[in-house]
Amino acid sequence: MKANKTLGIPAIMLLAVLMAACSTTRRLPEGEQLYTGIKGIDYVYATDTTPRVPEALREEISTALFVKPNNYLSLLNWRYPFPLGLWVYNNWPNPEKGLKHWLYEKLAAEPVVVSDVRPEMRTHMIKQTLDNNGYFRGHVGYELIPAKNPRKASILYTITPGPAFPLDTIGLLPDSTRIGRLVNQVARHDSYLHPGSRFSVDSLSTVRNRITNSLRNKGYYFFRPDYIEFLADSIQNPGKVALRLTTASNIPAWAAAPYRTGTVQMVVKRWAGRKVFDTIPIRPDVDLIKMPKARIRRRVMTDNVLFNPGDTFAVRRMDYTQMLLSRMGIFKSIDITATPDTIHPEKRLLNVVVDCTLDQPWEASAEMNVSSKSNSYLGPGITIGLTNTNMFGGGEQFKVSLTGAYEWQTGSRAKGGIFNSYEGGITASLAFPRLLAPKFIPRNKYTLNWTRFQLNADILNRPHYFRMAQFNASVTYDWRFRRHVSQSLTLFKLTYTKLMNTTEEFDSIMAANPAVALSFKSQYIPQMIYTYTYDRAFDSYNSLNWTFTLQEAGNLFWAVYRACGKKGEKELFGTPFSQFVKGSCQLVYNRRLTGAQYLVGRVALGAAHAYGNATEVPYAEQFYCGGANSVRAFTVRSIGPGSYHEPNGPSNDYFDQTGTFKFEANLEYRFPIMGALHGAVFFDSGNVWLLKNDPQRPGGTLRARTFWRDLATGTGAGLRFDISMLVIRADLGVGIHAPYNTGKRGYYNMPSFGKSLAFHLAIGYPF
Numbered sequence: 001m002k003a004n005k006t007l008g009i010p011a012i013m014l015l016a017v018l019m020a021a022c023s024t025t026r027r028l029p030e031g032e033q034l035y036t037g038i039k040g041i042d043y044v045y046a047t048d049t050t051p052r053v054p055e056a057l058r059e060e061i062s063t064a065l066f067v068k069p070n071n072y073l074s075l076l077n078w079r080y081p082f083p084l085g086l087w088v089y090n091n092w093p094n095p096e097k098g099l100k101h102w103l104y105e106k107l108a109a110e111p112v113v114v115s116d117v118r119p120e121m122r123t124h125m126i127k128q129t130l131d132n133n134g135y136f137r138g139h140v141g142y143e144l145i146p147a148k149n150p151r152k153a154s155i156l157y158t159i160t161p162g163p164a165f166p167l168d169t170i171g172l173l174p175d176s177t178r179i180g181r182l183v184n185q186v187a188r189h190d191s192y193l194h195p196g197s198r199f200s201v202d203s204l205s206t207v208r209n210r211i212t213n214s215l216r217n218k219g220y221y222f223f224r225p226d227y228i229e230f231l232a233d234s235i236q237n238p239g240k241v242a243l244r245l246t247t248a249s250n251i252p253a254w255a256a257a258p259y260r261t262g263t264v265q266m267v268v269k270r271w272a273g274r275k276v277f278d279t280i281p282i283r284p285d286v287d288l289i290k291m292p293k294a295r296i297r298r299r300v301m302t303d304n305v306l307f308n309p310g311d312t313f314a315v316r317r318m319d320y321t322q323m324l325l326s327r328m329g330i331f332k333s334i335d336i337t338a339t340p341d342t343i344h345p346e347k348r349l350l351n352v353v354v355d356c357t358l359d360q361p362w363e364a365s366a367e368m369n370v371s372s373k374s375n376s377y378l379g380p381g382i383t384i385g386l387t388n389t390n391m392f393g394g395g396e397q398f399k400v401s402l403t404g405a406y407e408w409q410t411g412s413r414a415k416g417g418i419f420n421s422y423e424g425g426i427t428a429s430l431a432f433p434r435l436l437a438p439k440f441i442p443r444n445k446y447t448l449n450w451t452r453f454q455l456n457a458d459i460l461n462r463p464h465y466f467r468m469a470q471f472n473a474s475v476t477y478d479w480r481f482r483r484h485v486s487q488s489l490t491l492f493k494l495t496y497t498k499l500m501n502t503t504e505e506f507d508s509i510m511a512a513n514p515a516v517a518l519s520f521k522s523q524y525i526p527q528m529i530y531t532y533t534y535d536r537a538f539d540s541y542n543s544l545n546w547t548f549t550l551q552e553a554g555n556l557f558w559a560v561y562r563a564c565g566k567k568g569e570k571e572l573f574g575t576p577f578s579q580f581v582k583g584s585c586q587l588v589y590n591r592r593l594t595g596a597q598y599l600v601g602r603v604a605l606g607a608a609h610a611y612g613n614a615t616e617v618p619y620a621e622q623f624y625c626g627g628a629n630s631v632r633a634f635t636v637r638s639i640g641p642g643s644y645h646e647p648n649g650p651s652n653d654y655f656d657q658t659g660t661f662k663f664e665a666n667l668e669y670r671f672p673i674m675g676a677l678h679g680a681v682f683f684d685s686g687n688v689w690l691l692k693n694d695p696q697r698p699g700g701t702l703r704a705r706t707f708w709r710d711l712a713t714g715t716g717a718g719l720r721f722d723i724s725m726l727v728i729r730a731d732l733g734v735g736i737h738a739p740y741n742t743g744k745r746g747y748y749n750m751p752s753f754g755k756s757l758a759f760h761l762a763i764g765y766p767f
Contacts, residue, residue, distance in 0.1 A: 024086035025111070025151040032113040032151075034086075037069045037079055039145045039154040043161065053161050055595060057133055061126055065157055067117045070109055078674045085109025114144065119155050130161060134199035134241070136234065137162035164198045168240035173247065179215070179256055180247075183228070186214045187245060199241045204230050216315040219258030221338060221350060227251045254340075259313045262341045262349030263287075266301040268294045269357045271332060285309040294358055297394040300328065307352050313338065320446050325356060327448040328395040328433055332359035361390040381405035395433040402426050425458035435479055442481040449479035465506040466520075469498045470620075484536040490529035490551075496575070497618070498522045515694045519619035519658075524577040527553040541592035547585065553621075554579030558612050570613050580617045582608035584662070588767050596672040602767045606662040609691055623662035623688045625712070628760035629767065630664060631684040633714020633733035635758055640688035641700035642710045645740030659688030661702050663711070666767065670720075678720040682731070685713040687739055699740075710739045714756075720765070727765055733758040 025034050041062060043053060053061075068074065071083040089108040095101045123140040130138035139160040144153045170193055173180040187193050190210065192203045208225040215223045226248065233242040267277075268290035280288040280298070286309065288301055304324040306317045318336050325334050334356050341349035365385040385401035404424040432451040435443060443449050454474050461467045474493035480486040499522050502510075510517035529551040537543040554577050561570040569576055584606030591599050610617045627636035641659035664686030673679050687710050689702035699706075718731035735756035742749045750756035 024083050024090055025149065026090045028111060028113065028151060032115060033144065033146070033153040034151060035067065035069050035112045035114050035117050036147060036152050036154045037072075038065060039156040041065065041157045041159065043159050045161070046163075050161075051164055053135075053159075057129075059595075061129060061159070064125060064129065065122055067112065069112050074675065083109075086111055114153055114155070117155065119144075119157075123157070126157075126159065130159075132201035134165045135161045135163070136165055163239065165234060165239060165241050167193075167195055167197045167199060167243055168237050169195065169242045171242075171244035173245060179220070182215060182218060183211055183245070183247075186211045193243075199232065199243075213315070218314070219260065219312045220255070221259050221313055221315065222252075222255040224255070227255065257348055259340075259348045259350045261307050261309055261311050261313050262347075262351040264305065264307045264309060265289055265351075265353045266305055267353065267355045268296050268301065269355075270294045271358055271360050295361070295390055295393040296330075296358065297392070300394050301354075301356075304328070305354050307354075313350050321354065324446065324448065325354075329397070330359060330361070330390040330395050331356045333357045359389070361388050363387045363389060391430070397431040397433075398429070399431075400426070400428050421462050423458060423460045425456060427454065427456045429454040435477055437477060441477075441479070443479045444481050447480045450477070452476045452478065464503055466499060466503070467501040469500055471496045484534055486533045486535070488529075488531040488533075490527065493525075493527040493529065495525040495527070496523075497525070497620070513694075513696050515616055515692075515696065516619070518614075518616040519622065522575060523614075523618065524572045524575055525553050525618055525621070526557055526572070526577055527551055528556075541590075541598075543590045545586075545588045548583075549585070550581075550583045552581045553577075554613055555581075577613060578610070578618050579613040580608055580610040580621065582606070582617070582621060584623075586767075596678075598670045600666075600668045600670060600767065602664070602666040602668075604662065604664040604686075607691065608660045610660075617660055619658065622658035622660060624658045625662065625664065625686050625688045628729075628731065628762040631686045631712050631714055631733075632682065632716055632731050632760055632766075633684065633735040633756065633758055634712055634738075639712045639739060641697060642687065642689045642702065643699035643706065643739045643741070644697040645738075657688075659700065660691045661689040663687065668766070673719075676721055676723050678722055680718045680720060680731075681715075682718065683713070683715050684733070685711045687712050711737070712739050713737045714758075727763065729760075729762045729765065731760045731762070731766075733760070 070086050072079045092104055094104045119142045123142055126140045141158045143156045145156050146153045172184045172187055175181050190207055192207055208228040211228055212223055212225045229246050229248055231244045236242045263285045266288045270291045277289050278292055282288055306321050322334055337353050338350040341351050367383045383403045387399040389397055391398040406422045430453045433448050435449045436451040456472050458470045472495040474490055476490045478488045531549045534546045557577055558579055586604045588602045593599055606623050608617045624637045625631055625640050626634035626638045637657045640657055666684050668680050668682040670680045690700045693701045713736045714733045716733035721728040735750045737747050738749055742751050
């Protein structure tokens with residue numbers, strides 16, 4: 001066996017040499033050169049102060065010039081060095097049939113030659129692109145760069161943009177007609193149409209679309225962008241463009257006239273069945289037409305179809321109606337048409353038909369995964385769900401899901417060789433696509449708001465330590481009342497945690513840490529939770545997200561008991577309930593630097609305080625630090641609180657490394673590498689602290705004089721494989737400063753470089 005392996009290595013090397021020796025240009029026609037890609041795109045500017053071509057235009061030019069060469073891997077944007085397809089094409093015979101013919105057809109790749117690329121034609125095309133963007137005096141050239149083999153060549157493009165021509169004067173339409181006044185009203189307030197803007201055909205096309213959309217929302221349904229024209233003059237004032245807005249001479253009379261809404265018909269079909277319909281009059285000129293067994297509430301259509309007979313016809317109502325009905329998630333297809341009324345043509349009415357086909361209501365889903373956690377746990381998980389998307393005919397979603405996961409601990413931390421752990425649960429939820437709440441709560445009628453009821457039961461087993469069960473029930477409102485603002489209010493959530501079994505080892509740990517033991521005790525947690533989210537994209541690249549959450553537990557029950565004269569510890573169904581208040585917020589700012597390079601910053605802050613009926617915040621509600629989405633140089637729950645560190649190392653799985661105050665700050669620079677492969681360099685800092693002093697965890701209390709010294713810091717680098725729908729992330733964190741005593745002095749106090757490393761494999765970006 002060993003001999004076979006030894007012989008295999010020279011054989012592979014010999015094969016590589018033979019492939020390299022065989023020509024990949026032997027079958028090229030006379031005078032042709034094999035195209036090996038773009039050598040570069042050089043921009044030449046007259047002076048150092050000449051304005052540079054914008055990034056968006058450079059990307060457009062790069063896309064127009066790019067032609068895929070042979071042996072090119074699009075996913076990674078990389079030309080790999082082994083031209084197998086060319087080698088087969090040039091050196092294998094191609095019989096008419098048989099296995100060799102099949103292999104040849106599968107493996108061979110015809111050479112991409114320079115004449116196929118047509119560089120001269122592409123330079124003319126880029127010159128036209130420069131003209132369309134205001135660079136009228138630009139020049140584009142190219143040069144063939146031969147390789148060592150003169151029959152291979154790459155292409156170097158040289159672009160001299162010249163000066164950019166700005167807009168000078170802008171002439172509008174006469175105000176003598178209503179349509180002229182409406183067009184001018186949009187043009188005067190347009191962000192592009194003002195002196196100084198660089199001339200751009202694409203920008204003018206966008207202005208035409210904006211004017212057309214405005215007119216179509218004021219009844220001019222048949223108006224088209226082609227009816228708006230711009231006349232440009234670059235001679236009147238050399239170096240600048242005088243622009244005049246006008247309308248086409250061939251606008252039909254019916255396109256220049258406003259329309260109103262006529263009759264409205266809402267048609268609802270089942271996904272299958274006989275095409276028999278019932279007509280239900282809603283109000284004058286508004287009818288609901290549906291198949292008898294179509295499970296749909298009348299209100300679903302009347303609330304989401306936004307047309308009213310007699311109103312000025314607005315295209316935005318078609319868009320909003322389509323959006324609202326689509327968000328219900330119960331229709332397979334939605335088609336909205338508007339046709340002129342032929343009975344009373346002089347009234348200029350558009351009759352609207354909203355044609356919807358219901359989808360099958362039941363959906364089944366199954367999801368499997370294998371998790372590898374930073375605390376050395378590894379194992380598979382599965383989630384099976386069954387959903388009815390239209391439970392009562394109003395878009396109500398009823399879902400039941402079963403989850404299960406099994407893990408074992410690997411490496412030196414495993415006890416007895418295998419450390420098995422499992423958890424499982426069942427969740428049932430019913431969501432209504434509307435707020436079952438008083439009307440005075442502000443909401444946006446053009447967005448879908450939800451009321452959710454949920455029941456959940458979970459069991460968690462940690463061998464060598466404990467088995468815990470948890471049950472909860474909740475009622476939550478999710479709504480949006482502004483474009484960038486969404487809110488969530490859990491009006492009531494009742495959680496019951498029961499510590500079912502414990503081991504002697506766990507009991508000894510709890511005996512040594514009374515405060516931690518109190519957070520693990522069996523208890524009820526009655527809560528109210530409010531979340532406010534501001535999410536705004538300033539443009540296509542820069543964005544800001546701010547989330548604030550405030551929750552309280554037990555205060556309402558405590559007030560009722562006190563009002564009834566109950567003193568001392570208060571119980572719910574014979575078990576004490578927790579009482580605390582907790583707040584947290586997170587700010588994430590994403591800023592584009594250049595191209596696909598971004599700088600992303602995050603700051604997170606949280607605090608929790610128990611009082612009244614409880615002395616400690618429940619363990620599940622406490623904060624922790626470290627891990628794939630936190631301070632990545634440290635594993636999860638391996639730092640804090642404060643400068644406290646378990647004397648005996650991590651043998652107790654960090655049961656006590658949680659806190660009631662948290663601060664984290666992250667800065668990450670993201671950049672492209674090849675195609676879908678991206679990289680990142682990051683700096684993380686953070687920790688958790690205790691707001692109450694715990695003698696068993698010295699150094700864990702939050703104090704101003706030690707705050708900065710208690711911050712764990714680390715840096716590192718990572719890779720991201722981003723294919724839009726899925727991001728696979730690998731980060732390697734390097735510790736700089738540990739908040740506890742490591743035996744070394746100075747800010748850099750890591751025991752050794754090897755022990756300061758932490759590797760994380762995760763799905764999605766960290767923030």
